[in-house]
Amino acid sequence: MPELADKVDRLFKTILTNGREYSYEEVARGCSEQSGGTFSKTYVWQLRTGQRDNPTKRHLEALAAFFRVPAAYFFDDVAADRIDAQLALASALGNADVRDIALRAMSMDDSGRKHLARIIHEVSQLHSAASGRPRPDGADAPDGAARADGGRDGTEGAEGRG
Known part of the structure; x- marks a missing residue:
């Protein structure tokens, strides 16, 4: 199920903290807090690289909550496409030059x-x-x-x- 690994990887690359990717340890700790269960940094790495491809619903919900995306991101391809488009836009607007162009364009006819x-x-x-x-x-x-x-x-x- 490389699709799952791609989705997890995309979240790491798109949703940043202080301009950098979250570490596996930060994600594991955050997911453990979200789910009340156990998450290891190795398990997060395995999900991201496709070494593990059958997580529980609870694990996926914890990942979604940590990265602040709807859980549907992992379960519904249509929702995933929509969320990916929103993430790409948010990422682009994080670039000061892109944001400046967009803000100037808003004032144009x-x-x-x-x-x-x-x-x-x-x-x-x-x-x-x-x-x-x-x-x-x-x-x-x-x-x-x-x-x-x-x-x-x-x-x-x-x-x-x-």
Whole structure:
């Protein structure tokens, strides 16, 4: 059940304390307090790495409570996808630069946000091309090629700006 290990690992990587991952000992202690039962740091490590894949409901509920996510995260794939999206957003907003962009975008009108989104998209494409990585939109056209949307969003291409 690598899916369980992936979920536990994602919680460790996303929900931080003072900018760092919780230690196995911190999680084990917190889960023991939540459940009133026994949790060892080795057991937490085993769950995270997939060495153990059949925890009790009580253990999963304690993990969920410790990381402050609904227990459904471990039992319902639809809920897990929704929670993962929320965790990704919370993690991104933890970055000061991302938060600054988001706060500035909130004060813009729809047109301003569309222009900002287009600028971010173009910078992302340039960054991907410079690093030799595939473009995030999956397109394989070289930079400067015709846009897939035909420019219908009202923004000009880079060559039209002055």
